[in-house]
Amino acid sequence: xxRTTCKKDTADQTVDVAIIGAGVVGSSLAYALSKLRCSVAxxxxxxxxxxxxxxxxxxxxHAGLNYAPDTLRARFCMRGRDLLMxxxxxxxxPYTVCGKLIVASRMKEIDGLRRLQSMGEANGVPGxxxxxxxxxxxxxxxxxxxAALHVPSSGIVSPYAFTVAMAEEAAVNGVxxxxxxxxxxxxxxxxxxxxxxxxxxxxxxxVVNAAGIHAGRLAQTVDPSAPDLFPCVGEYLILxxxxxESLGMSVYPAPPVGGAGLGVHLTPTTEGNVLLGPSDEYVDxxxxxxxxxKTADRLLSEAQAMWPDLPANLVIGAYAGxxxxxxxxxxxxxxxxxxxxxPNVDRxxxxxxxxxxGLTAAPAIAExxxxxxxxxxxxxxxxxxxxxxxRPWPTRFDELPEEDKAQRVADDPDHGDIICRCEGVxxxxxxxxLSNPLGVKTLTGIKYRxxxxxxxxxxxYCLPRxxxxxxxxxxxxxxxxLRGPASPSxxxxxxxxxxx
Amino acid sequence: xxxxxxxxxxxxxxxxPAGLAAAAAAAREGADVLLIDxxxxxxxxxxxxxxxxxxxxxxxxxxxxxxxxxxxxxxALDAGVQLQSHTLVTHLSPDGALTCSRYGARxxxxxxxxxxxxxxxxxxxxxxxxxGTRPAGVYTAGTxxxxxNMANIRIGRRVxxxxxxxxxxxxxxxxxWEGAEVVAxxxxxxxxxxLPRNINQCLLDYDIPLxxxxxxxxxxxxxxxxxxxxxxxxxxxxxxxxxxxxLACDTLLLSVGLIPENELSRHAGVALDRTTCGADVTDTYxxxxxxxxxxxxxLHIHDLADWAAEEGERAGVSAAQYVDGTTRxxxxxxxxxxxxxxxxxxxxxxxxxTAETVLLSLRVTAPRGPxxxxxxxxxxxxxxxxxxxxxxxxxxxxxxxxxxxxxxVEVRCE
Numbered sequence: 001x002x003r004t005t006c007k008k009d010t011a012d013q014t015v016d017v018a019i020i021g022a023g024v025v026g027s028s029l030a031y032a033l034s035k036l037r038c039s040v041a042x043x044x045x046x047x048x049x050x051x052x053x054x055x056x057x058x059x060x061x062h063a064g065l066n067y068a069p070d071t072l073r074a075r076f077c078m079r080g081r082d083l084l085m086x087x088x089x090x091x092x093x094p095y096t097v098c099g100k101l102i103v104a105s106r107m108k109e110i111d112g113l114r115r116l117q118s119m120g121e122a123n124g125v126p127g128x129x130x131x132x133x134x135x136x137x138x139x140x141x142x143x144x145x146x147a148a149l150h151v152p153s154s155g156i157v158s159p160y161a162f163t164v165a166m167a168e169e170a171a172v173n174g175v176x177x178x179x180x181x182x183x184x185x186x187x188x189x190x191x192x193x194x195x196x197x198x199x200x201x202x203x204x205x206x207v208v209n210a211a212g213i214h215a216g217r218l219a220q221t222v223d224p225s226a227p228d229l230f231p232c233v234g235e236y237l238i239l240x241x242x243x244x245e246s247l248g249m250s251v252y253p254a255p256p257v258g259g260a261g262l263g264v265h266l267t268p269t270t271e272g273n274v275l276l277g278p279s280d281e282y283v284d285x286x287x288x289x290x291x292x293x294k295t296a297d298r299l300l301s302e303a304q305a306m307w308p309d310l311p312a313n314l315v316i317g318a319y320a321g322x323x324x325x326x327x328x329x330x331x332x333x334x335x336x337x338x339x340x341x342x343p344n345v346d347r348x349x350x351x352x353x354x355x356x357x358g359l360t361a362a363p364a365i366a367e368x369x370x371x372x373x374x375x376x377x378x379x380x381x382x383x384x385x386x387x388x389x390x391r392p393w394p395t396r397f398d399e400l401p402e403e404d405k406a407q408r409v410a411d412d413p414d415h416g417d418i419i420c421r422c423e424g425v426x427x428x429x430x431x432x433x434l435s436n437p438l439g440v441k442t443l444t445g446i447k448y449r450x451x452x453x454x455x456x457x458x459x460x461y462c463l464p465r466x467x468x469x470x471x472x473x474x475x476x477x478x479x480x481x482l483r484g485p486a487s488p489s490x491x492x493x494x495x496x497x498x499x500x
Numbered sequence: 501x502x503x504x505x506x507x508x509x510x511x512x513x514x515x516x517p518a519g520l521a522a523a524a525a526a527a528r529e530g531a532d533v534l535l536i537d538x539x540x541x542x543x544x545x546x547x548x549x550x551x552x553x554x555x556x557x558x559x560x561x562x563x564x565x566x567x568x569x570x571x572x573x574x575x576a577l578d579a580g581v582q583l584q585s586h587t588l589v590t591h592l593s594p595d596g597a598l599t600c601s602r603y604g605a606r607x608x609x610x611x612x613x614x615x616x617x618x619x620x621x622x623x624x625x626x627x628x629x630x631x632g633t634r635p636a637g638v639y640t641a642g643t644x645x646x647x648x649n650m651a652n653i654r655i656g657r658r659v660x661x662x663x664x665x666x667x668x669x670x671x672x673x674x675x676x677w678e679g680a681e682v683v684a685x686x687x688x689x690x691x692x693x694x695l696p697r698n699i700n701q702c703l704l705d706y707d708i709p710l711x712x713x714x715x716x717x718x719x720x721x722x723x724x725x726x727x728x729x730x731x732x733x734x735x736x737x738x739x740x741x742x743x744x745x746x747l748a749c750d751t752l753l754l755s756v757g758l759i760p761e762n763e764l765s766r767h768a769g770v771a772l773d774r775t776t777c778g779a780d781v782t783d784t785y786x787x788x789x790x791x792x793x794x795x796x797x798x799l800h801i802h803d804l805a806d807w808a809a810e811e812g813e814r815a816g817v818s819a820a821q822y823v824d825g826t827t828r829x830x831x832x833x834x835x836x837x838x839x840x841x842x843x844x845x846x847x848x849x850x851x852x853x854t855a856e857t858v859l860l861s862l863r864v865t866a867p868r869g870p871x872x873x874x875x876x877x878x879x880x881x882x883x884x885x886x887x888x889x890x891x892x893x894x895x896x897x898x899x900x901x902x903x904x905x906x907x908x909v910e911v912r913c914e
Contacts, residue, residue, distance in 0.1 A: 238626070242766075290633040293717065317626035319634070402599070406606045413604030418588045421538070422763075427603075458624040464646045467653070477653045482636035487723035489636050490647070491750075492654045494678050 014192045015039040015176075017374070018204030020183045020218060022046075023054035024163045024359050025351055026210035028366035031087070031166035034173040035388070036370070036380040041202050042167070042175060043195055045182040047484030048445040049438065050163030052212050054359065055448065056289065056321025057234070058267045058275055060250060061085070061095060061155035062357040065120025065128070066262065072337040074123045076361035076368070081155075083363035088157060091165040092392035094270045100154035100250035101136055103145035103306055109254035113149040116255065120151070127152045140249055142309045154250060158270050159359050160448045164436075165393040171437040172389040178202065179438065180484060183211070186222040188345050208369060209350040213286040213324040219350040223342040226350060231286040232260050232323040234278025235295045240314040240456050244272040251306055258332040260325060262356065264302040266310075271396075271423075271451065276303045276310075278321070282329040289320040316456045326353035337361070339368070349373060394432055396451070398424030419469070420462035422455025430469065444483050504584045504609075508534040509823045510816075511598055511611040512581075513589050513764070516544025517805040518796020518812035519617030520572035525816030526615070527579035531823050533816075534609065535581050536600060538588040543569030544619055545642065546805060548649045551670055553697070557806040565805070572809060592768040594789050613791045613819040616765055616779070617812060620797040622667075623757040625719075630662075632719030635726075641667040641755035648674060656751025660728055661685045662716045664692040664699070666803070666893075668755020673702035682708050683747050688715040688733055691867050693757075695803060695893055716752065717744065725750050760798045768792065775845040776800040782833035783851040783858040785815035786822070793819045800847045800861065803895045811861070828854070835908060837900075840876075842868065842913025844892065851902055851909070859899050864890045864913055872914045873898055877905035 017033055019026045022044035033040045046052070061081050067074035088095045104110045110130075117128050129150045131139075136148035171177055180199065186207055187194040195202045211218045219226035253263040261280035268274055279295045296318060304310045326335030338352040349369055354361070374380075397408060397415055409416040414428035433449035434441065443466070446452060452466060453459035459466075470480070480489040512523040515537030523535040541547055546554070549565025556562060559571060576583065584600075591599035596611040622640035637656055639647070645667060647653040659680050661668045664687040672682045685703060690713045692699050703710050711730065717739060718729035732743035760778040762770070771780045771788035779787040779794040786793050795815035796808040821827045833850035837860060846862045860875065860883070871890040875883035875898060883900030890896065890913065900909060 237629075287722065290718075291629075291631050293629065293631040296629050296631070315627060315629060316624065318629060409601070409604065409606045416601050416605055417586075417603045418538075418590065418601050421588065424590065456624075457621045458626055458640075460622050460624065460640050460643050463643055464651070467647065467651055471651065483723065487636040490653045490655055491657060493652050494648065494654050495652060497652065 014203040014205060015041045016204070016378070016380070017041075017206045017208060018043060018193070018195055018202050019208045019210055020195060021210040021212055021215070022049035022167055022177065022179070023052050023210060023212050024050060024159060024362040025212075025354055025365055026208070027163045027167040027170065028362040029208060029210065029369060030170040030175045032363070032366045032370055034170040034175050035383055037383055038378070038380040040170070040175040041178060041204065043178045043181045043183045043197065043202055045180070047180050047442055048440045048448070049167040049177070050160045050448070051483070053321045053323065053355075054163050054212070055160035056319055057159055057356070057359055058236075058265065058278065059156050059159045059269055059359070060100075060267055061097070061157050062360040063100070063120065063125045063151045063154040064123045065116045065125050065151060066255070066357070067123065068119065069122040072339070073334070073357060073361065076337065076364040077357045078123055079367070080357070080361040080364035083367060084157065084162070084360060085155075087166065087363055088162065091169060092395065093157065093162050093165045095155055095157035096270060097153060097155040098249045098268060099139070099150065099152040100252060101140055101143065102149040102151065102252045102254060103136060103143060104147045104254045105145055105305060107146055110147050112254040113147060117149055125151065125153060140247070140251060142246065142307055143251060144306060144308055156250065156268060156270055157359070161393055162359075164448060165391075168437050169391045172391045173383070177438050179440070183218065184221070186218065186348060188222065193347060206347040206349070206374060209348070212354070213322050215324065215350060215352045219340065219342075219352060222345060222348060223340070223350065226340060227326060227338065227352060229353060230282055230325045230328050231284070231288065232280055232282045232325045233288060233320050234261060234280055234323060235291050235299065235320040236275050236277030236318065237296060237299055237315050238317040238319070239274040239276060239311065240316050241272040243274045243311050243314045244268055246309070247274050253302070253306060260323065260327070260332055264299050266303055266307055276300070280323070286322055289322060291318045291320050317458065323355040324353055325355055337365070339365070391437060394429060396424075397426045397429055419465040420452040420455060422457050422461065423451040425450050425452045425462065427469065430466065441479075442481050442483050443489060504582055505532070505534060506607060507610045508532050508582070509611070510534070510613045510615060510819045511536060511609055512615040512617055512816070513592070513598070514544065514617035514619055514796070514798065515539070515542040515583070515585065516617065516619050516796060517546060517569065517572060517809040518619070518798075518815075519544070519615070520569070520576050521809040521812035522615045522617055522795055522816030522819070523581040524572060524575035524579045525813040526820040527576070527581045529817055529820030529824070531820035533581045534584060535576060536584045536587050536589055536598070536609070538586070540586045542573055542583060542585055548646045549670075550649050551674070554805055557804065558809055568805060589764060592764050592792070594769050594792075596791055612823045613793065615815055615819050616787070616792065616794040616798050617796045618761045618764060618798045620758040620760050620801060622754070623759060625754060628756055630716055630719055633722055635719065635721040635724050637721070637725035637751045638719065639751070639753055641665065641671045641753045644753050645671055645674070648678065654678065654680075656680060656749075658683055658749040659751040659753060660716070660747050660749040661753045661755060663687060663755035663757070664694050664710065665755035665757060666694040666698050668753060669694045669698040669702040671753055671755070672708050673706060676706050676708070682706070683749050684709045684711055686711045686714045686716055686730055688713070690735070691891070693893055696891070719752060725752055728752055758797065758801045760800065762798060765792075765794070765798070770794070773845065773849060776847060778847070780850070781848045783848050783855045784818035784822070785811070785848065786818065791822060800845065803893060807861070807895060807897075814859075835902060835905060837909045837911065840910040840912030842866070842871075843873070843911050846911050853902070855902050857899050857901050859897055860911060861895055861897050862911060863892055863895055865892065867891045868913060873911065874914050875900045875909050875911045877909045878907055880904050880906060882909060
């Protein structure tokens, strides 16, 4: 079994704040609260943080031009991008302000670019320029368009690295994570609030519902008039790093009118791959993250319209995420973020409909919840910097200059043992990921933390090495899981082994 | 930690059949040779191939993979090759400097010639874009072979195998022996991708159904594979509506092709062939980067390890001769050798005018009956091979006489 909590004993006590959902919003809040003298518990139904929409998106730091000026989306996007970059600096999470091009493939789409530009200007987005096809191709070779809006302040960040780094640093600073706890109900009691899960009950003075796609349904357990959410799946393709060598910035189409997404775009990742997507299709099942062949073909053809040289033979993987949309399939478009207080119950805060730009906005949402709501009622002092424990996101060995690599190997010989050839992951990096403070031992969790099995061979090379390391550490085959106890990688041994 | 020489005549990267044979051959030619392999144990994938069928051509004997590797390992040792295992070459610069990484050390090796013999990797689910969920229980056949044969791990109980490549066929039999139920082997092409002998010995002998012209079109199961949807494909590669059926299983193995592992080569500036995904080489197996040679599965996918080893020997000899300058493998290779009708690829892609005879390796595009593979230059036939039948699963070889050639050579099926 994976260790699912950091320390279970607090389950019997009432914590100051319980956060439901360890996505980027819940983790941002946990991270920010870990800097204050208060007790915090995070309840997450999966066996790791950031496994839902937070880890399954474009990884774009939005500039802030897609939202009307008077919306929470605009406000939290603009504030969130500054905080996100500051927090990435604190946590050593890599990000790049690479800029983006929004391209018009037909003359009639240029008006749409102008609308975005004026909305961006109203929101305070700096440096935008409407440019011609030659200038666009000079900024990003190979791009076909009739015009483009260049947005230099757009950026990229690894969404799971950011989420994991915040959660891990929160954990080493005293926040308790209950992983594999499926919160089913929020229940006010005489003295406090209770969160009921099949695994147990968490008691808290404050509850923040950051349950993503499940936030609406969960809110309704205590607040029947809370709105429904509509799951809308976005599928992506991942391209080999070889493709990343020729894409320097994000490339978006002119926004589709009434669409549930921003259109199929190309985005470089901080690790050098290219993401292509997302689709936008409403589904019934909020956990429906499977991919379809038809959609993959559509993603490729739409992306090829903007980037004809797109190397379709360099697809190495696919994934899908679920948008938590407030707008129904009939309505389309986007709803605004909803920060809802439960009538007659003071200390429950629901964060509902946090779809795009949720990643960018998450730190600002956390800041808002703390500054405007919690600290209006509470007097928690900040924890002095000298008392804080650090768990910085590790700089990848593969990205170090050659002379630093030799030094690292001299410091720790396990850095010489490269276990993942595609991503250049060393055994020392793998062991660091394995010893994460959340106690996550799933193969997917280790993958997100050090990139082993994440490259072009999908683990063909490193899985045997990982198995050898963990078998040497005493793991039985049954202990290997992809995402938790329900997804065992193996079923046992072939011949009985001696255990002396 | 043993120390190895950091300046050598020839470095061979990869210690599978091609690399071991190349290193032994280069050393027998008198070169000072270092072989570097990333695994703790030399032999490459042969070590996990505990079935027999190796060595028939090279030694006239039936050997298992490890036995076959052992032969070449001894040849290398007898010839005085320095062997450096558990060391990964992370960078190759065009001037022959290799960055090598191993436990506790990161160092540079300087060479006069380098032989690339890194082998290949398996095509993955992501590359062929199988739709559906992403549960545990999806493995490439070679990884499954390692887990089964080298790690004593039972990967699943009810197995569907997609692709009739040789590793998939071998694994169908292997998993059956280990008590798993192999539900079916599914192949998208109308003919098997693996060798006929493996179809007989691994599927027919065990009553494992082979569904030709079918593919897995959806994977089901949120956490672990629960079942797969299988659909029929027509001659245009489109699914036949209504042909879908489902197979319950907890494991899906993929044996859907191998890809030469050329990231190191590409970064060194080695020009690659779009069809083979291996280097574009001359008749001496020299790549577009002078002094860098390529052989085995990193050059093109072989059907038998015997042929990969033989190719390694030829590349090893060339590398040694390049270093000592007795012959001139570096002469301009001005004769292009091209695939024509019915031929998917030919290796080498170029030949020196001064070469007298050149051995070509090739694959046909589709199964054929009686076939003559003919190499033609201008009006002259410079080489010919008559076959009772030809199959893409089988690598064919034909020797051409360049002395008879009047310009470029085209190889075609007639």
